[in-house]
Amino acid sequence: MSRGLVVGVLGGMGPAATWDFCREVLVATPAEVEQEHLRLLVDSDPGVPNRHAALRGEGASPAPHLGRMARGLVAAGAEVLCMPCNTAHVFASEVRDVEGAQFVDMIEATVAATRLAAPGVTRVGLLATTTTVTAGVYPQAFAVEGVEVVVPNEASQARVMELVFAIKGGDVGKAVRDGFRSLAAELVTDGAGAVVAGCTEVPLVLTAEDVSVPYVASTRALAEAVVRHALPQAV
Amino acid sequence: MSRGLVVGVLGGMGPAATWDFCREVLVATPAEVEQEHLRLLVDSDPGVPNRHAALRGEGASPAPHLGRMARGLVAAGAEVLCMPCNTAHVFASEVRDVEGAQFVDMIEATVAATRLAAPGVTRVGLLATTTTVTAGVYPQAFAVEGVEVVVPNEASQARVMELVFAIKGGDVGKAVRDGFRSLAAELVTDGAGAVVAGCTEVPLVLTAEDVSVPYVASTRALAEAVVRHALPQAV
Incomplete structure (x- = not known):
């Protein structure tokens, strides 16, 4: 028997x-021995329909595909669901509605982690895909907390997308990292008192050392929230 | 649609x-964009009964548990099965027999990778758990190729187990790495012309740079074999 609730991960995005x-979940889990870790069921499916094309009205919505993935994970035994892709949260309606499992929302987890990491801050910079930015999920969630979201200007946001697709293509080199360092610095110049990596590709290159203000990676924020849900007695 | 066959991973060990x-599978896959990667279904279950206690006759066999995991992955859509734990291969009978999916054997993949990496070598050093060593799976598989397997002496094998459990407990620091460097060097002194990391914990600390002869990590060997099975047209 493994400990806690079984975690289902909608992945591949x-x-x-x-x-x-998955590695962040491991790191976030208090465990002395292997057997104390959580059981994870992962469906890493790079065939999820393109989220960006869908929001532009140029492709099928990924929502039904994500719903099928979620139901498959629950049928296989998942009791908690999560999706380590911020952009996919725009299309998460069917995932939220699956019976038999609780969905841990990455946007909510990241906003909560940011409030903890930078309690007094009223302007937060966002590095996220254009689809996540356009859909407004972060500004809406932060507004409830009285926090304003600063996003890159149009040219810089185009640069974010170039770099995100470079990472998706396997490039996690110095140029990509330097690119995100500059973009984070621009947000700080624009008044951001904290920077949020609201795209799970970003923390593959950008770390807290690269940013002059508190930095919150949505990947880690979700991992920690998932561990709290799956192992409530331990954390 | 994702490319190739769906890969089921029996994990958590x-x-x-x-x-x-899983990261090694990604690296081994020829892909320019995200959508060209393989779909992986992973059951990472740290609750698999202890393999070492079972071989000592002190605990239940993990074979039925592994069989259930394999059947669950096939029911969820897996077409190729693999298990990134060498020790668990001692108990893989039910996994090999699951209908509807081909099992890619880690021991066979590692022996084949070693023959490629060190073609003329007739003595290979093995860093593996005591259970894997005792079960004799590597000596048997290498014997078919006319290759002899050298294992650490009793005291050094006990040290291998200490270090493996340190890694399982989260310690991937310098002392653990230095420990495995010394153990690999002992095998070379004993005549090994190549060293095999026949335990998936070992490559978490030991790299080719640490070993003076060709070094084959079973994790990477299995990942490359899985990609060849799942994407036969691409590699």
Whole structure:
């Protein structure tokens, strides 16, 4: 028997971010021996329809595909569901509605982690895909907390997307990291008192050392929230 | 649609090794964009009964548990099965017999990778758990190729187990790495012309740079074999 609730992970968006997330769950779990870790069921499916095309009205919605993944994970035994891709949360309606498992929302987890990491801050910078930015999920969630979200200007947001797709293509080199360092610095210049990596590709290159203000990676924030849900007695 | 066959991974033995293996599959897959990666279904279950106690006759066999995991993965859609834990291969009978999916054997993949990496070598050093060593799976598989397997002496094998459990407990620091460097060097002194990391915890600390002869990590060997099975047209 493993401890706690069984965690179902809707993954593959992208796959490198999925394995980074799974490793973060491991790190966030208080465990002395292997047997004390959580059981994870992962469906890493890079075939989820393109989220960006869907929001532009140029492709099928990924919502039904994500719903099938969620129901498959619950049928296999998952009791808690999570999705380490911020953009996919725009299309998460069917995942939230699956019976038999609680969905741990990455946007909510990241907002809560940011409030803890930077309690007095009223302007937060967001590094996220254009789809996540356009859908407004972060500004809406932060507004409830009285926090304003600063996003890159149009040219810089285009650069974010270039770099995100470079990472998805396997490039996690210095140029990509330097690119995100500059983009984070621009947000700080624009008044951000904290920077949120609201895309799970970003923490594959950008760390707290690269940012001059508190930095919150959505991957880690979700991992820690999932451990709290799956092992409530331990943390 | 994702490319190739769906890969089912029996994981959690240990979980860090599982995510390392999944990342190795990603690296081994020829892909320009996210959508070209393989779909992986992973059951990372740290609750698999202890393999070492079972071989000593002190605990239940993990074979039925592994069989259930394999059948669950096939029911969820897996077409190729693999298990990134060498020790568990001693108890893989039910996994090999599951209908509807081909099992890619880690021991066979590692022996084949070693023959490629060190073609003329007739003595290979093995860093593996005492259970894997005692069960004799590597000597049997290498014997078919006319290759002899050298294992650490009793005291050094006990040290291997100490270090493996340190890694399973989360310690991947310098002392653990130095420990495995010394153990590998002992095998070379004993005539090994190549060293095999026949335990998936070992490559979490030991790399090719640490070993003076060709070094084959079973984790990477299995990942490459799985990609060849799942994407036969691409590699």
